[in-house]
Amino acid sequence: MKVYKIAQIPGDGVGRDVTAAAWAVLTKAAEAGGFRLEGREFPWSCKFYKETGAMMPADGIETLRGFDAILLGAVGWPAEVPDSVSLHGLLLPIRKAFVQYANIRPHRLLPGVQGPLKAEGFDILCIRENTEGEYSGAGGRVHQGMDNEVAVETSIFTRKGVERIIRFGFEQARARRGKLASVTKSNAQKYSMVLWDEITKALAAEYPDVEVTSYHVDALAARMVMAPESLDVIVASNLFGDILTDLGAAIQGGLGFAASANINPDRSAPSMFEPVHGSAPDISHLGIANPIAAIWSGAMMLEHLGEAEAATAVMTAIARTTAAGIGTVPGEDKTDTITKAVLAAIA
Ligand SMILES: NC(=O)c1ccc[n+]([C@@H]2O[C@H](COP(=O)([O-])OP(=O)(O)OC[C@H]3O[C@@H](n4cnc5c(N)ncnc54)[C@H](O)[C@@H]3O)[C@@H](O)[C@H]2O)c1
Numbered sequence: 001m002k003v004y005k006i007a008q009i010p011g012d013g014v015g016r017d018v019t020a021a022a023w024a025v026l027t028k029a030a031e032a033g034g035f036r037l038e039g040r041e042f043p044w045s046c047k048f049y050k051e052t053g054a055m056m057p058a059d060g061i062e063t064l065r066g067f068d069a070i071l072l073g074a075v076g077w078p079a080e081v082p083d084s085v086s087l088h089g090l091l092l093p094i095r096k097a098f099v100q101y102a103n104i105r106p107h108r109l110l111p112g113v114q115g116p117l118k119a120e121g122f123d124i125l126c127i128r129e130n131t132e133g134e135y136s137g138a139g140g141r142v143h144q145g146m147d148n149e150v151a152v153e154t155s156i157f158t159r160k161g162v163e164r165i166i167r168f169g170f171e172q173a174r175a176r177r178g179k180l181a182s183v184t185k186s187n188a189q190k191y192s193m194v195l196w197d198e199i200t201k202a203l204a205a206e207y208p209d210v211e212v213t214s215y216h217v218d219a220l221a222a223r224m225v226m227a228p229e230s231l232d233v234i235v236a237s238n239l240f241g242d243i244l245t246d247l248g249a250a251i252q253g254g255l256g257f258a259a260s261a262n263i264n265p266d267r268s269a270p271s272m273f274e275p276v277h278g279s280a281p282d283i284s285h286l287g288i289a290n291p292i293a294a295i296w297s298g299a300m301m302l303e304h305l306g307e308a309e310a311a312t313a314v315m316t317a318i319a320r321t322t323a324a325g326i327g328t329v330p331g332e333d334k335t336d337t338i339t340k341a342v343l344a345a346i347a
Contacts, residue, residue: 046086
């Protein structure tokens with residue numbers, strides 16, 4: 001029997017509840033699919049930071065390297081640990097060390113879920129560059145606190161980094177409906193985004209079967225609201241992708257449904273699967289976090305591991321659950337109720 005080694009990092013707040021829910025569903029799907037998920041849980045979190053002074057041990061990255069995939073809940077507890085510490089101490093080092101340069105997020109309405117738009121028949125895959133660009137962390141501040149203070153933040157766009165993410169976008173479009181929207185702002189950003197456009201154009205020649213269109217980010221944001229059904233795959237830089245995927249989460253009914261995967265496309269290191277949402281401290285004591293985003297992220301993990309049938313079984317079970325009106329209205333159903341419904345739908 002095929003066995004996959006999965007590192008589980010539930011993290012903080014609702015991350016713990018939704019990871020447990022996803023794990024229950026995934027292990028059941030594995031059982032039905034004739035393979036096994038062997039999980040090992042790591043307590044790395046803000047609580048771990050308060051106990052040890054670090055978000056993960058010094059050899060954390062090397063420990064994770066031996067796994068086939070990482071399933072993460074959410075990390076952050078701003079009342080006790082600054083977000084800059086929790087993010088830079090765990091999530092970002094993992095994404096960077098394992099070259100998870102493609103952050104992919106599906107945006108579509110599950111059956112029974114009401115989105116804020118009139119449009120319903122959209123199915124978008126947003127791909128966000130995950131390792132460089134506007135979030136490279138290059139910059140500094142001088143004369144801090146003085147009238148003449150200056151802050152400089154430099155975006156870093158490398159030919160290698162841009163080329164590989166846009167190529168990944170073309171590949172995804174080829175495997176779906178053959179349409180790629182490349183997100184730019186080259187009218188205003190005349191270096192980085194002109195490079196982005198040039199590379200998009202050069203790669204287009206290698207993918208004659210993919211219809212590629214370059215959109216300015218502001219125009220694309222409007223299109224996601226006005227005509228989301230006209231979009232298939234979107235490829236964007238780190239900052240643009242960050243903003244557009246929050247918009248994507250909103251049009252699909254909210255953070256309870258927004259799944260994501262941090263992919264290392266050449267499979268030289270494990271990829272990481274996590275819901276888009278955070279630890280939700282405001283509701284974490286209530287047991288009402290929607291586990292669907294985490295379960296959907298788990299289905300993406302199964303797909304990545306090559307267990308497409310089991311991934312489809314999980315997605316079908318989610319769809320049956322929401323079609324029955326369970327988990328569709330924020331706060332109405334308990335995490336446990338939704339999880340049990342998905343488990344029953346798998347059976
Ligand atoms: N990838 C991550 O680990 C990640 C992502 C985003 C935020 N964070 C961290 O989480 C903490 C809280 O951040 P925030 O409040 O800005 O964002 P959040 O995503 O935790 O919460 C935003 C709002 O959405 C609601 N919400 C979130 N997930 C939900 C779910 N599954 N079901 C129902 N409602 C849900 C929350 O109750 C809240 O009202 C911060 O420390 C932040 O840094 C972590």
